[in-house]
Amino acid sequence: xxxxxxxxxxxxxxxxxxxxxxxxxxxxxxxxxxxxxxxxxxxxxxxxxxxxxxxxxxxxxxxxxxxxxxxxxxxxxxxxxxxxxxxxxxxxxxxxxxxxxxxxxxxxxxxxxxxxxxxxxxxxxxxxxxxxxxxxxxxxxxxxxxxxxxxxxxxxxxxxxxxxxxxxxxxxxxxxxxxxxxxxxxxxxxxxxxxxxxxxxxxxxxxxxxxxxxxxxxxxxxxxxxxxxxxxxxxxxxxxxxxxxxxxxxxxxxxxxxxxxxxxxxxxxxxxxxxxxxxxxxxxxxxxxxxxxxxxxxxxxxxxxxxxxxxxxxxxxxxxxxxxxxxxxxxxxxxx
Amino acid sequence: xxxxxxxxxxxxxxxxxxxxxxxxxxxxxxxxxxxxxxxxxxxxxxxxxxxxxxxxxxxxxxxxxxxxxxxxxxxxxxxxxxxxxxxxxxxxx
Amino acid sequence: xxxxxxxxxxxxxxxxxxxxxxxxxxxxxxxxxxxxxxxxxxxxxxxxxxxxxxxxxxxxxxxxxxxxxxxxxxxxxxxxxxxxxxxxxxxxxxxxxxxxxxxxxxxxxxxxxxxxxxxxxxxxxxxxxxxxxxxxxxxxxxxxxxxxxxxxxxxxxxxxxxxxxxxxxxxxxxxxxxxxxxxxxxxxxxxxxxxxxxxxxxxxxxxxxxxxxxxxxxxxxxxxxxxxxxxxxxxxxxxxxxxxxxxxxxxxxxxxxxxxxxxxxxxxxxxxxxxxxxxxxxxxxxxxxxxxxxxxxxxxxxxxxxxxxxxxxxxxxxxxxxxxxxxxxxxxxxxxxxxxxxxxxxxxxxxxxxxxxxxxxxxxxxxxxxxxxxxxxxxxxxxxxxxxxxxxxxxxxxxxxxxxxxxxxxxxxxxxxxxxxxxxxxxxxxxxx
Numbered sequence: 001x002x003x004x005x006x007x008x009x010x011x012x013x014x015x016x017x018x019x020x021x022x023x024x025x026x027x028x029x030x031x032x033x034x035x036x037x038x039x040x041x042x043x044x045x046x047x048x049x050x051x052x053x054x055x056x057x058x059x060x061x062x063x064x065x066x067x068x069x070x071x072x073x074x075x076x077x078x079x080x081x082x083x084x085x086x087x088x089x090x091x092x093x094x095x096x097x098x099x100x101x102x103x104x105x106x107x108x109x110x111x112x113x114x115x116x117x118x119x120x121x122x123x124x125x126x127x128x129x130x131x132x133x134x135x136x137x138x139x140x141x142x143x144x145x146x147x148x149x150x151x152x153x154x155x156x157x158x159x160x161x162x163x164x165x166x167x168x169x170x171x172x173x174x175x176x177x178x179x180x181x182x183x184x185x186x187x188x189x190x191x192x193x194x195x196x197x198x199x200x201x202x203x204x205x206x207x208x209x210x211x212x213x214x215x216x217x218x219x220x221x222x223x224x225x226x227x228x229x230x231x232x233x234x235x236x237x238x239x240x241x242x243x244x245x246x247x248x249x250x251x252x253x254x255x256x257x258x259x260x261x262x263x264x265x266x267x268x269x270x271x272x273x274x275x276x277x278x279x280x281x282x283x284x285x286x287x288x289x290x291x292x293x294x295x296x297x298x299x300x301x302x303x304x305x306x307x308x309x310x311x312x313x314x315x316x317x318x319x320x321x322x323x324x325x326x327x328x329x330x331x332x333x334x335x336x
Numbered sequence: 337x338x339x340x341x342x343x344x345x346x347x348x349x350x351x352x353x354x355x356x357x358x359x360x361x362x363x364x365x366x367x368x369x370x371x372x373x374x375x376x377x378x379x380x381x382x383x384x385x386x387x388x389x390x391x392x393x394x395x396x397x398x399x400x401x402x403x404x405x406x407x408x409x410x411x412x413x414x415x416x417x418x419x420x421x422x423x424x425x426x427x428x429x
Numbered sequence: 430x431x432x433x434x435x436x437x438x439x440x441x442x443x444x445x446x447x448x449x450x451x452x453x454x455x456x457x458x459x460x461x462x463x464x465x466x467x468x469x470x471x472x473x474x475x476x477x478x479x480x481x482x483x484x485x486x487x488x489x490x491x492x493x494x495x496x497x498x499x500x501x502x503x504x505x506x507x508x509x510x511x512x513x514x515x516x517x518x519x520x521x522x523x524x525x526x527x528x529x530x531x532x533x534x535x536x537x538x539x540x541x542x543x544x545x546x547x548x549x550x551x552x553x554x555x556x557x558x559x560x561x562x563x564x565x566x567x568x569x570x571x572x573x574x575x576x577x578x579x580x581x582x583x584x585x586x587x588x589x590x591x592x593x594x595x596x597x598x599x600x601x602x603x604x605x606x607x608x609x610x611x612x613x614x615x616x617x618x619x620x621x622x623x624x625x626x627x628x629x630x631x632x633x634x635x636x637x638x639x640x641x642x643x644x645x646x647x648x649x650x651x652x653x654x655x656x657x658x659x660x661x662x663x664x665x666x667x668x669x670x671x672x673x674x675x676x677x678x679x680x681x682x683x684x685x686x687x688x689x690x691x692x693x694x695x696x697x698x699x700x701x702x703x704x705x706x707x708x709x710x711x712x713x714x715x716x717x718x719x720x721x722x723x724x725x726x727x728x729x730x731x732x733x734x735x736x737x738x739x740x741x742x743x744x745x746x747x748x749x750x751x752x753x754x755x756x757x758x759x760x761x762x763x764x765x766x767x768x769x770x771x772x773x774x775x776x777x778x779x780x781x782x783x784x785x786x787x788x789x790x791x792x793x794x795x796x797x798x799x800x801x802x803x804x805x806x807x808x809x810x811x812x813x814x815x816x817x818x819x820x821x822x823x824x825x826x827x828x829x830x831x832x833x834x835x836x837x838x839x840x841x842x843x844x845x846x847x848x849x850x851x852x853x854x855x856x857x858x859x860x861x862x
Contacts, residue, residue: 143396148341223388253393258353281388340684343619343708350466376676378617378683378710399710400471402595403615406608407677415597417464420577421557425470428620428664428707429536 006158008065009035010095012086013046013058014105016077020054022171023101027164028062029172030128031099034137037130043067043095047085049075052182059180061172066182067093073189076198077105083112085187090117092185095159097137099128102163110163120154121161126168126265137162142266149265167213167269212261217243217274220263220290223250224279224300225319231256233323234278240327246270248286264289278319282307299323340380344397352422355395357381357404358414365391365412373404373413399424434460436761437574437585438552439560439598441468441544443478443747444733444754445591449547449554450486451758457765459552460583461544462576464559469540471593473618473711475657475668477502477531477641478539479748486755487546491529497538499661500628500639501529508695510646511812515695516819517642526638533639533661535620560592563602563729570770571728587728587770589757591750594712594734605722605735610677611802612716612737614654616670617683619691621703625663631699632660643744646812648690650681653801653808655741656690658699665700667691670713672802683710713746714739718795724753724782725760725775732757740790742797742861749787756781796860804853806845811853814844 009031013024031042044063055066069085100110114121127140136153137160154160219238246261265285275293298311308314373382379399383392405415438445441463452459465471506519562575573584599605639660654671714737724731733750760778782788
């Protein structure tokens, strides 16, 4: 069996809380670009219970074929059951490339699937492309704090697998007139694999677990306020306005925020309604993570700081001066 | 193998979201001329950022040898082991 | 955690596991804390392990097919090298083949296997856990440890610290002084994959057998340093290091240094074309006997690298760790038998080490570290002079042998100085006497 038997770009569509996770559609858009370069098609795979209804949206967002594995046994995600189903579909339909969103579920599933298939897996990619000569998938990802971008390809083995972080790829424009095939693939669930029974979902109110991608207002600290005193003020502003704390790399290096609150090339890409950039110079590594925010309010003592190029509101001054005034003003206007 | 990043790529890390290394006082680094941490660290964790006038810490590639803790002439590095289960995890050793 | 154990061991390396095996076999309720994902995941060495010491706890372990032995070392070479040449002395013998005397291993595999032996006799090994503090009672006696886990205080009647060459824990607890840079060597190492047949071929060994090279000279950018090359089953370990005090003044980085090392005419043919599978860095405790902390106290003992145990001349670090771990375990068993965990009783551990090769060797070589550190010529001019001498002796260039002799003596006088050389020889003899 040769490599050329493996065709098409397969995207895993994650369904949680009876909703498709948007990263699935983002990856369909990206898959279309890759497939076009390869002269191949785009397919999608949905595993779950009562999930056939999502096939239409997948097709609208670019899938030519949608594989459905639908069974009550897949109602809750379990590594064993989902990876078995996934592997069976991959072995049967032989996609050249498999893309999975780097959500907690996606990360768990992709590792399990890659191990069974002995496929190369590049995790947390920020860029995908096809090599002109070899037609291999090129996955780009940052390494070691963002000093170096590594481009990785699988020397051998199929499929070539990559996981991509949410909001890195653009959402495609859905085309409701598109048509495609829906293939129901039956993969029965072995009752022995149902080793875990989900009794209850408890909503996570722990502040530290907040995913900053979902926040509507973000208060970001940079080198200029990466101190305990700075953090205090940022927290006060966040509390007053109802926002979440995040930051650029220096905030992580100073131990003030964990790396999952870092915005930028090595961190997350965010598109909140309001983004406060406090003491952030606006180096490109940070900008790529937040420049599409709706309103950017930048506070920096350096009038030449690159952040002011993308800011909606530019405040040239110190955060020690500016933030208390902003907090005061918000309190006055909202009566908080 | 000509770059440290290529070498570190062969080593397995379970990267924590918290850094286990911190510069205690950034202003001290400004008066340190030699900045030996940027030379003797076997993992090139410490990098001098010309623009920000600060040491950058790439803690993700730390090999936990401890040289920076006692090698910094100003003892300016707050050093801890990474949290249990995090950091470098050797395949050969 | 409400549970009280008999014995807490910090660190699941050779020292910790040796102690755990002895203690658990004797029925002590033993718990071992390991900060890595698995025993060995945070450990680095050259390296080789010595059969005699391991066999004390696991007789004839080399016959166990599951024991991850890489190669049986039957050929040991000592090298004195400069940038362009190497003088080698070696001894090869079949007598070290069966039973083996020394074998090469990979720590990540070896420690894991070794730790299982402790688990098989009932020791509880808890990984992914950093010990953050030492717990004491009002009298100052060590009664347990605080770990990084929630509700992570664990109590025990006795604690053995085996947490490695740099123990910020023991420094914080006042049990050890912070290491000085001149007391340790910072080394980097690469494990290079060649394939089993290729290793056998390149090094000229029998299948399953191996070679070790210990190299002294000017290769560590003329710093007080040692480099190594050891054969494993499919891979070759090459490493180079130097005294940390000198690294602080170095213009060369460790990773550039190991790259240059790989280009050395002695090393290159052995590793060329191989694929680096792992790059690691670690300290070697080189300070010697005089930098050792007190290895026992009220309710605790220290074993392994954390006591700065290392015989640089004979490359025995792991060996001393295993021996002291075993002795600490034996002391713990005795302490429980007599129900006496006081400092006075634990002195038995100190006595055991002093009566054995452990302290005898440490004392004998206590001056070795200083000898190297204080005599920079060993790493700068002497390797050049020795190289010149060898080349003069070996070159057939038409000069008469008498003429060559004159040139050699003149060179040594110029480059090193006859008196200095004699002085070095005298100091060298004194240091290892």
